[in-house]
Amino acid sequence: xxxxxxxxxxxxxxxxxxxxxxxxxxxxxxxxxxxxxxxxxxxxxxxxxxxxxxxxxxxxxxxxxxxxxxxxxxxxxxxxxxxxxxxxxxxxxxxxxxxxxxxxxxxxxxxxxxxxxxxxxxxxxxxxxxxxxxxxxxxxxxxxxxxxxxxxxxxxxxxxxxxxxxxxxxxxxxxxxxxxxxxxxxxxxxxxxxxxxxxxxxxxxxxxxxxxxxxxxxxxxxxxxxxxxxxxxxxxxxxxxxxxxxxxxxxxxxxxxxxxxxxxxxxxxxxxxxxxxxxxxxxx
Amino acid sequence: xxxxxxxxxxxxxxxxxxxxxxxxxxxxxxxxxxxxxxxxxxxxxxxxxxxxxxxxxxxxxxxxxxxxxxxxxxxxxxxxxxxxxxxxxxxxxxxxxxxxxxxxxxxxxxxxxxxxxxxxxxxxxxxxxxxxxxxxxxxxxxxxxxxxxxxxxxxxxxxxxxxxxxxxxxxxxxxxxxxxxxxxxxxxxxxxxxxxxxxxxxxxxxxxxxxxxxxxxxxxxxxxxxxxxxxxxxxxxxxxxxxxxxxxxxxxxxxxxxxxxxxxxxxxxxxxxxxxxxxxxxxxxxxxxxxxxxxxxxxxxxxxxxxxxxxxxxxxxxxxxxxxxxxxxxxxxxxxxxxxxxxxxxxxxxxxxxxxxxxx
Numbered sequence: 001x002x003x004x005x006x007x008x009x010x011x012x013x014x015x016x017x018x019x020x021x022x023x024x025x026x027x028x029x030x031x032x033x034x035x036x037x038x039x040x041x042x043x044x045x046x047x048x049x050x051x052x053x054x055x056x057x058x059x060x061x062x063x064x065x066x067x068x069x070x071x072x073x074x075x076x077x078x079x080x081x082x083x084x085x086x087x088x089x090x091x092x093x094x095x096x097x098x099x100x101x102x103x104x105x106x107x108x109x110x111x112x113x114x115x116x117x118x119x120x121x122x123x124x125x126x127x128x129x130x131x132x133x134x135x136x137x138x139x140x141x142x143x144x145x146x147x148x149x150x151x152x153x154x155x156x157x158x159x160x161x162x163x164x165x166x167x168x169x170x171x172x173x174x175x176x177x178x179x180x181x182x183x184x185x186x187x188x189x190x191x192x193x194x195x196x197x198x199x200x201x202x203x204x205x206x207x208x209x210x211x212x213x214x215x216x217x218x219x220x221x222x223x224x225x226x227x228x229x230x231x232x233x234x235x236x237x238x239x240x241x242x243x244x245x246x247x248x249x250x251x252x253x254x255x256x257x258x259x260x261x262x263x264x265x266x267x268x269x270x271x272x273x274x275x276x277x278x279x280x281x282x283x284x
Numbered sequence: 285x286x287x288x289x290x291x292x293x294x295x296x297x298x299x300x301x302x303x304x305x306x307x308x309x310x311x312x313x314x315x316x317x318x319x320x321x322x323x324x325x326x327x328x329x330x331x332x333x334x335x336x337x338x339x340x341x342x343x344x345x346x347x348x349x350x351x352x353x354x355x356x357x358x359x360x361x362x363x364x365x366x367x368x369x370x371x372x373x374x375x376x377x378x379x380x381x382x383x384x385x386x387x388x389x390x391x392x393x394x395x396x397x398x399x400x401x402x403x404x405x406x407x408x409x410x411x412x413x414x415x416x417x418x419x420x421x422x423x424x425x426x427x428x429x430x431x432x433x434x435x436x437x438x439x440x441x442x443x444x445x446x447x448x449x450x451x452x453x454x455x456x457x458x459x460x461x462x463x464x465x466x467x468x469x470x471x472x473x474x475x476x477x478x479x480x481x482x483x484x485x486x487x488x489x490x491x492x493x494x495x496x497x498x499x500x501x502x503x504x505x506x507x508x509x510x511x512x513x514x515x516x517x518x519x520x521x522x523x524x525x526x527x528x529x530x531x532x533x534x535x536x537x538x539x540x541x542x543x544x545x546x547x548x549x550x551x552x553x554x555x556x557x558x559x560x561x562x563x564x565x566x567x568x569x570x571x572x573x574x575x576x577x578x579x580x581x582x583x584x585x586x587x588x589x590x591x592x593x594x595x596x597x598x599x600x601x602x603x604x605x606x607x608x609x610x611x612x613x614x615x616x617x618x619x620x621x622x623x624x625x626x627x628x629x630x631x632x633x634x635x636x637x638x639x640x641x642x643x644x
Binding site for chain 2: 176179181182185186188189196201
């Protein structure tokens with residue numbers, strides 16, 4: 001019994017933390033999502049599935065699909081950029097490596113909004129890129145870069161890149177370098193070693209990276225707000241609007257819960273399918 | 285077979301290997317032995333191709349392989365931590381080298397099952413690496429290397445992670461395996477017992493250079509310098525001055541003016557700072573002074589350490605110097621050796637021919 005109560009003493013702070021800051025808010029959202037909307041932004045407890053049905057209206061569902069599209073393109077692009085970067089960084093000598101890792105982290109020191117706004121100065125009609133291209137003489141009149149799906153993609157990839165680099169870097173870094181030597185010793189050249197050893201063994205990091213990038217991107221609203229146009233409205237924007245502008249909390253909650261459930265299903269499917277590949281088992 | 289010529293390897297703050305020349309014969313079990321940091325592993329890694337020599341050449345069957353990358357060398361390595369691929373099962377690990385060379389599936393099947401039989405790993409083909417014991421992992425890494433039929437197999441302290449009993453068993457198995465398949469083994473170890481047990485020849489390294497090269501019996505009985513004498517086995521050193529009676533006999537004067545005789549069939553050299561190295565098992569302890577062909581010095585027994593099969597006595601000479609003496613506790617004749625007690629005064633005796641005269 002003593003052991004049990006000791007365990008409880010140790011577990012209660014994180015348990016309390018999770019309960020108050022995680023489980024209770026989600027429960028609240030769940031309850032609100034079934035409530036009945038009132039005029040002037042209020043809601044009354046009750047049970048209706050109206051808001052969930054509303055989510056599947058053509059308009060919102062299209063926005064939802066678009067968000068999924070952005071989440072996938074962002075995940076793929078960050079993966080393509082982050083893997084070579086992480087690979088490069090992890091094979092540097094340690095003093096170079098830590099400097100490069102610092103460079104990956106430095107953007108976090110600046111507020112996310114400011115960093116996103118600075119892309120306006122780069123991509124804008126009179127922005128850096130247009131100025132340079134016109135000065136060099138490649139183009140005659142400015143390109144429209146800002147408020148397009150391109151600028152949203154750039155913004156999303158930029159903001160999510162570190163979350164892809166770090167887990168991949170960690171897994172390549174943790175990789176026992178003697179395995180790579182063993183591979184070359186057994187006759188594999190650099191590419192064969194990468195294909196057969198380095199890549200499969202960094203897979204847990206890749207999966208973590210995909211999860212770290214895909215989920216937050218799905219809920220993004222700042223980047224499409226600042227860098228996007230009319231056609232880059234994401235599901236995150238719909239939710240913020242329901243809470244802050246339209247003041248339809250039950251509908252906003254229903255969308256949130258729907259997405260949460262969808263993401264959960266996706267994740268379970270994903271981990272089931274890749275879950276029994278060697279080291280990935282340990283990861284889950 | 286394999287020739288290392290004037291090999292040197294320097295790191296920013298460290299000279300790992302300095303002007304090392306060695307020639308290793310086909311089919312021999314060769315040991316690189318030395319304390320950590322002596323350059324033995326660097327040497328092995330240069331042979332494997334993981335490190336490039338700053339100076340010198342490596343000839344494999346007469347062909348210069350100094351700058352050839354590891355994957356093009358017909359040399360395979362068994363790593364200290366085995367370096368078995370954790371995401372592959374036993375079969376795929378062993379088949380790795382053959383798969384890389386795109387050998388056809390049937391031949392791979394045959395050769396892997398041969399290797400599995402040779403290493404007695406039957407039934408473990410589909411096991412993942414986490415489910416293997418240390419000894420099994422060891423055999424997988426051996427099979428994975430040997431299946432490529434290398435000209436030389438390099439082994440980097442492969443037994444150091446095993447417990448003592450398994451290590452002793454593997455020492456004998458490895459030596460037998462090598463004799464059976466006839467591939468040249470180069471075995472790196474800091475464990476002198478391992479080297480003495482398995483090797484045909486031992487190269488003892490110190491501070492990046494070769495300290496002595498020879499068969500195990502020679503490096504044990506005739507160390508050429510103080511480092512080797514001290515590194516291999518237990519050793520006692522007497523320091524003092526010498527006076528030659530003739531080429532084959534000297535009088536050794538200890539610093540407290542105690543004298544004893546050293547004889548040798550070989551010519552005894554004139555040395556500036558002579559030391560006499562004598563092994564603990566070369567001494568006898570007696571209650572009466574030794575015979576006419578023995579030196580004997582008065583001593584007091586300080587400690588006895590019981591090892592089971594043998595006992596180690598620490599005795600103190602009149603000069604204060606402490607000497608280790610090793611006794612077998614059970615003699616094959618059935619006669620028990622004499623029993624001594626701590627604090628007892630005895631005579632420490634040894635034959636005039638015992639010991640090696642070295643420069644300090």
